[in-house]
Amino acid sequence: MPTLETIATRALMYQPSSAVAQPAGQPFWINKPAPWRLEPLAPSQTSMIGLESAAAYNRVLSTMRNQTYSSSDLLRPKASQPTLDEALFDAKASAKILISHVSMYLRQGWRDKLFYQLDNLLDPEEWDPDDKPLQKRSFDTFLKAICDLMPTARPGLGVSHSGNLIAAWRSGNSDRISLEFAPDGRVKVIGTRFIDQEPVPFSAQANVGNLKQALIQFNCSTWLGCA
Amino acid sequence: MLKRGESLPDEQHVMRHVSWVRLERDENDNVLGFLPAAFELRDGEDYLSVNWLEYYEQAHADNVTACIASVRSVLPAKKARFGVAQVAKVKTLAKHSNKPVRIVYASSPKNLSHSALHIDQPIPDAVCEALALEFYKQHY
Amino acid sequence: MSTAPHTQPIYLRPPIIEAIIGINFADAVKESILATADRRFAKHYPVHKENSHVNVVITANAGANALVPSGMQEQRITGHKRMSDSMDEIVVLMPNAILLSHLAPYKGWDHILERMKRDWAMYKRPGTYRPIARVGLRYINRVDIVVTGNLVEHELYLNLYPRVPDELGPIVAYMMQTTFHLEKINAQATITTTPVESPTLGHASFIVDIDVYKTADLPMNDKGLMELLQNMRSEKNRIFEACITQRARQEIFDHANP
Numbered sequence: 001m002p003t004l005e006t007i008a009t010r011a012l013m014y015q016p017s018s019a020v021a022q023p024a025g026q027p028f029w030i031n032k033p034a035p036w037r038l039e040p041l042a043p044s045q046t047s048m049i050g051l052e053s054a055a056a057y058n059r060v061l062s063t064m065r066n067q068t069y070s071s072s073d074l075l076r077p078k079a080s081q082p083t084l085d086e087a088l089f090d091a092k093a094s095a096k097i098l099i100s101h102v103s104m105y106l107r108q109g110w111r112d113k114l115f116y117q118l119d120n121l122l123d124p125e126e127w128d129p130d131d132k133p134l135q136k137r138s139f140d141t142f143l144k145a146i147c148d149l150m151p152t153a154r155p156g157l158g159v160s161h162s163g164n165l166i167a168a169w170r171s172g173n174s175d176r177i178s179l180e181f182a183p184d185g186r187v188k189v190i191g192t193r194f195i196d197q198e199p200v201p202f203s204a205q206a207n208v209g210n211l212k213q214a215l216i217q218f219n220c221s222t223w224l225g226c227a
Numbered sequence: 228m229l230k231r232g233e234s235l236p237d238e239q240h241v242m243r244h245v246s247w248v249r250l251e252r253d254e255n256d257n258v259l260g261f262l263p264a265a266f267e268l269r270d271g272e273d274y275l276s277v278n279w280l281e282y283y284e285q286a287h288a289d290n291v292t293a294c295i296a297s298v299r300s301v302l303p304a305k306k307a308r309f310g311v312a313q314v315a316k317v318k319t320l321a322k323h324s325n326k327p328v329r330i331v332y333a334s335s336p337k338n339l340s341h342s343a344l345h346i347d348q349p350i351p352d353a354v355c356e357a358l359a360l361e362f363y364k365q366h367y
Numbered sequence: 368m369s370t371a372p373h374t375q376p377i378y379l380r381p382p383i384i385e386a387i388i389g390i391n392f393a394d395a396v397k398e399s400i401l402a403t404a405d406r407r408f409a410k411h412y413p414v415h416k417e418n419s420h421v422n423v424v425i426t427a428n429a430g431a432n433a434l435v436p437s438g439m440q441e442q443r444i445t446g447h448k449r450m451s452d453s454m455d456e457i458v459v460l461m462p463n464a465i466l467l468s469h470l471a472p473y474k475g476w477d478h479i480l481e482r483m484k485r486d487w488a489m490y491k492r493p494g495t496y497r498p499i500a501r502v503g504l505r506y507i508n509r510v511d512i513v514v515t516g517n518l519v520e521h522e523l524y525l526n527l528y529p530r531v532p533d534e535l536g537p538i539v540a541y542m543m544q545t546t547f548h549l550e551k552i553n554a555q556a557t558i559t560t561t562p563v564e565s566p567t568l569g570h571a572s573f574i575v576d577i578d579v580y581k582t583a584d585l586p587m588n589d590k591g592l593m594e595l596l597q598n599m600r601s602e603k604n605r606i607f608e609a610c611i612t613q614r615a616r617q618e619i620f621d622h623a624n625p
Contacts, residue, residue, distance in 0.1 A: 067503075067505075067557065067578060067580075068387055068388075068389040068466075068503030068504070068505040068578050068580055069387070069389055069459070069464075069466055070385055070387050070468060070505065070507060092454075093450070093454055096453065096454040096455070097454065097470060098566070100384070100454075100455055100470040100471045100472070101384055101471065101509070101566045102566050102567060103471045103472040104380045104381070104382075104471065104472065105567060111472070113254055115453060117254070117256065120256050121247075121248055123247070123306075125304065125305070126246065126247040126248065126304045126305070126306050126307070127246075127248070127304075128246050128248075128302075128304075130269065131246075131248070140566065143566060143567075144566065144567060144568050147566075147567045147568070148567070148568045148569070154254035155254065156251060156252035156253045156254060156256070156259065157252070158248050158249050158250065158251070158252070158262045158264065159248040159249070159264075160249075160264040160267065161264070161267065161269045161270075162269075162270070166249075166262055166264055168251050168252075168259075168262060170253070170259060176251070176259075176260070178251070178262055178263060178264075180264060188352065190263045190352045190353070190355070190356050191356070192356055192360060199357065199360055201352075201353040201356045201357055202353070203351070203352035203353050203356065208568065209568055
């Protein structure tokens with residue numbers, strides 16, 4: 001059962017909102033209201049732990065209470081096993097929120113097109129129940145790549161069995177490339193270049209940070225309309 | 228008729244079901260091909276599922292129709308596509324090591340023409356890409 | 368009392384990632400009345416999710432060496448969360464609150480206010496309107512700084528950051544929250560700033576979260592409420608401009624005014 005120290009620590013621990021993300025390796029943080037409602041210490045209790053700590057604790061509570069919730073603070077508790085519809089809806093909502101976070105960097109028309117594609121992609125009637133839903137961190141990797149590459153050509157979208165987003169481009173009618181974005185920032189590059197009408201496949205594993213260089217090395221960055 | 232576990236003859240054909248999310252599409256969702264991901268194994272899978280066309284013992288076009296109907300009875304998604312390729316070609320494209328590629332008849336009660344495409348794992352990405360291009364040449 | 372509108376620079380790339388108006392009421396409404404109110408919002412926010420918030424009260428008694436929890440009560444509050452099809456406009460209806468949220472891309476204050484007027488009129492019907500206990504206006508900004516080396520000189524772009532002894536070396540993480548009293552409108556502002564994982568490569572991102580709220584001398588009518596929100600917005604802008612440098616305006620937000 002929690003001691004006062006644990007309760008005070010929990011006062012600083014919150015559910016992460018969609019607006020912020022926890023950097024890897026950070027212990028606890030982010031200022032969203034906790035699902036715990038903590039009562040101020042009564043005078044008899046403050047004498048046990050020292051007035052300084054009690055005052056600080058009560059100030060934290062006071063600040064916690066006086067906060068305008070953001071939409072992502074008030075999250076529905078996840079069901080123990082969401083239905084397929086719920087899982088796809090949540091995946092779509094997460095992806096659209098991630099898009100909003102980088103909307104200031106997207107070219108004209110990209111946001112609307114991505115929304116249209118996501119609506120078609122995450123269709124419960126077409127979804128294989130054995131597939132994982134679109135993974136949020138995978139979509140995050142995709143958006144990082146798009147904001148870095150700034151392609152003028154818009155891709156077609158797909159999803160792998162494990163819920164990784166796939167973006168595919170064509171050059172003309174035949175040469176093609178697909179990029180599969182993993183949650184850990186890696187990108188699987190697979191493509192085919194037709195030489196004298198013979199398919200010559202190529203593939204590589206890149207990190208999203210050096211994807212631009214990888215595409216240049218394969219001489220296919222122009223397929224994406226990259227500068 | 229083959230028995231379960233027997234290899235499909237090289238001159239015959241197999242069909243691969245490709246779900247909507249693994250179709251290569253343009254930005255307006257017009258279908259252009261199959262993604263290589265359509266030929267990747269899921270975690271824990273030992274083989275790629277295909278269907279043996281000549282199981283239905285009809286003309287090729289009728290075999291295709293019957294096979295699609297059979298698969299749709301199990302996987303009813305409307306926007307999925309089906310790709311067809313010859314067994315010999317599949318084995319050539321999928322061979323990437325000393326281990327042979329095998330396509331064996333592996334029927335199940337709900338999927339009578341089901342067969343298993345065994346490729347030495349891990350399957351290289353270039354093999355998935357080559358299979359995706361080949362199966363799309365004859366798609367439905 | 369109204370404040371003169373703060374002259375707001377125009378930013379071609381505003382850093383706002385979420386803008387929220389939250390109204391809390393003194394009393395809660397019944398679930399049935401809330402459900403009726405929820406249905407009125409369906410036309411503009413067709414996507415619906417039920418929304419639950421759990422409060423846990425732990426009571427504790429003084430023991431020999433530490434406080435000993437003696438009881439725990441869980442209170443589940445159910446409300447409604449509705450979203451537009453594009454999921455960038457959100458309304459949350461709780462028994463004692465209504466919250467309007469707008470995600471990026473920011474469409475401007477006029478849009479936010481028009482939406483507030485429309486949704487407030489929809490919300491206020493017999494049974495739902497009660498005395499207001501709190502009005503909040505919260506803007507969550509994200510400042511993305513281009514990183515070229517190992518150190519991020521955020522102090523070149525932000526005026527709000529912790530001051531620490533040099534001998535401790537560079538900071539690897541922080542979260543800072545400060546609360547101020549706003550004399551002009553007799554309200555408070557809580558500013559929270561913290562680095563966050565940047566959604567784009569080659570950047571370090573910092574949240575500047577400004578929550579302006581008022582819990583006393585609250586308006587009794589719609590005109591007063593809208594005027595208060597205008598004034599809160601002016602104060603929010605003043606605070607934001609004080610928290611950023613001219614370099615941030617020009618290099619990051621694409622300042623449109625010379």
